[in-house]
Amino acid sequence: MTLPSLTQRAFDQYLRGVVAWLKHKLHRCAEDACWRKGSDCYLPDGQPGVPDEWYCWEHAASAGYCRSCGSFNGGIESFDCGRSGLCENCDYQWRADTGEFDSDEDY
Numbered sequence: 001m002t003l004p005s006l007t008q009r010a011f012d013q014y015l016r017g018v019v020a021w022l023k024h025k026l027h028r029c030a031e032d033a034c035w036r037k038g039s040d041c042y043l044p045d046g047q048p049g050v051p052d053e054w055y056c057w058e059h060a061a062s063a064g065y066c067r068s069c070g071s072f073n074g075g076i077e078s079f080d081c082g083r084s085g086l087c088e089n090c091d092y093q094w095r096a097d098t099g100e101f102d103s104d105e106d107y
């Protein structure tokens with residue numbers, strides 16, 4: 001099948017737009033070539049409770065989002081320099097949870 005009215009470049013651009021739209025619809029990770037299921041990610045100036053983007057666990061942190069709650073933390077030193085990819089709240093929660101788990105063995 002040939003597409004005489006479209007140049008290859010225009011077609012590529014069109015395809016990329018369709019893929020981005022589809023990923024957005026299916027809540028897939030927004031990272032290029034990543035089709036994992038994404039978590040809800042929220043921009044600081046977005047509507048509360050309405051996700052702005054979706055990223056998988058692996059790519060959320062590099063895009064500046066907390067891997068757990070999806071809040072945007074890009075530019076915050078403790079987040080950018082930390083290895084957990086969790087915001088301060090979730091990092092604390094995670095520590096508390098694992099701490100509880102450790103001391104809860106004797107049942």
Ligand SMILES: [Zn+2]
Binds near residue numbers: 029031056
């Ligand atoms: Zn991803």
Ligand SMILES: [Zn+2]
Binds near residue numbers: 067068069086
């Ligand atoms: Zn968080």
